[in-house]
Amino acid sequence: MEAQSPTPLPSSSNSIMNILTESILNSPFNLALCMVCAYFIYRLWRGSHNRSEDRNEIKVPPPLEPHDMDLEELKKYDGRGPDGRVCIAINGKVFDVSTTNFYRPGGPYSSFAGRDATRGLAKFNVTAVSEEWDDHSDLNPGEWTSVKEWEMQFSERYTHVGRLVKDLDKEETEPSLAEGSNDDNSSTNPQKSKDD
Numbered sequence: 001m002e003a004q005s006p007t008p009l010p011s012s013s014n015s016i017m018n019i020l021t022e023s024i025l026n027s028p029f030n031l032a033l034c035m036v037c038a039y040f041i042y043r044l045w046r047g048s049h050n051r052s053e054d055r056n057e058i059k060v061p062p063p064l065e066p067h068d069m070d071l072e073e074l075k076k077y078d079g080r081g082p083d084g085r086v087c088i089a090i091n092g093k094v095f096d097v098s099t100t101n102f103y104r105p106g107g108p109y110s111s112f113a114g115r116d117a118t119r120g121l122a123k124f125n126v127t128a129v130s131e132e133w134d135d136h137s138d139l140n141p142g143e144w145t146s147v148k149e150w151e152m153q154f155s156e157r158y159t160h161v162g163r164l165v166k167d168l169d170k171e172e173t174e175p176s177l178a179e180g181s182n183d184d185n186s187s188t189n190p191q192k193s194k195d196d
Contacts, residue, residue, distance in 0.1 A: 061085045064096050068162040071116070071133060078114030079104040089116040089164035091136075091151045096159045116164060121150040133166050 024030045061083035069087075074094065077087035086103045087096050097103045103113045111126045118136050120128040122143035139147070 058099065058101060059084055060098050063159065064161050066160075066162050068165050068168065069094050070165055070168045071131075073168075074116070074164060075114045079110070086113045087161060088112050088114075088154075089118070090121060090154055091118050091147050092164050093151065093154075094161045094164050095154045096161050097154075099158070117150075118147055122147045 024034055064085065064087070069089075074087060074089055077085045077096075079086040079098075084098065084104070085096065086098045087094050088103060089095075097113075101107050102109045104110060105113070107113075109117075109126055111129055112120060115129045115131075116134060117129060119130065119134055119139070120126055122136070122139050124146070136147075
């Protein structure tokens with residue numbers, strides 16, 4: 001008598017895989033649905049991967065030597081230069097904000113880059129910046145309070161580079177940050193003397 005070999009029992013994982021494969025391949029709808037799911041899973045994974053790379057792409061330039069600037073020099077620091085540096089002036093103080101993408105080209109506050117952002121921050125309007133010198137004398141007390149709060153936040157987060165001055169030739173005779181002065185009277189706030 002010949003011994004018969006026992007028929008192998010289907011393993012549970014093997015049969016489940018066969019059932020899933022057959023149900024997916026035998027129905028065009030299921031096949032299309034699986035392809036759509038695979039595409040969205042890929043997009044989710046790829047999208048989160050790209051965002052984390054973008055955050056790490058900020059190339060912070062070396063520190064800027066402390067010095068006063070006029071509007072023409074400030075405009076050079078709009079993030080489009082070779083080093084990508086971004087500086088913003090608030091209430092007569094210039095800050096280097098190159099450590100964040102907020103003010104770089106394409107960022108939500110890029111209109112402030114290389115400019116005096118005092119009026120825009122006072123009025124909560126990113127388009128309220130001027131290409132010309134602005135003494136901000138028409139801002140009301142509530143707007144000045146807002147400006148001072150923004151100035152304090154920028155002082156805590158970013159490097160203070162110097163003062164924004166109307167004319168560098170006239171200002172060279174006065175003490176500046178570059179010479180070690182911490183004179184707060186250099187601000188453009190005309191109400192400063194009234195409040196003190």
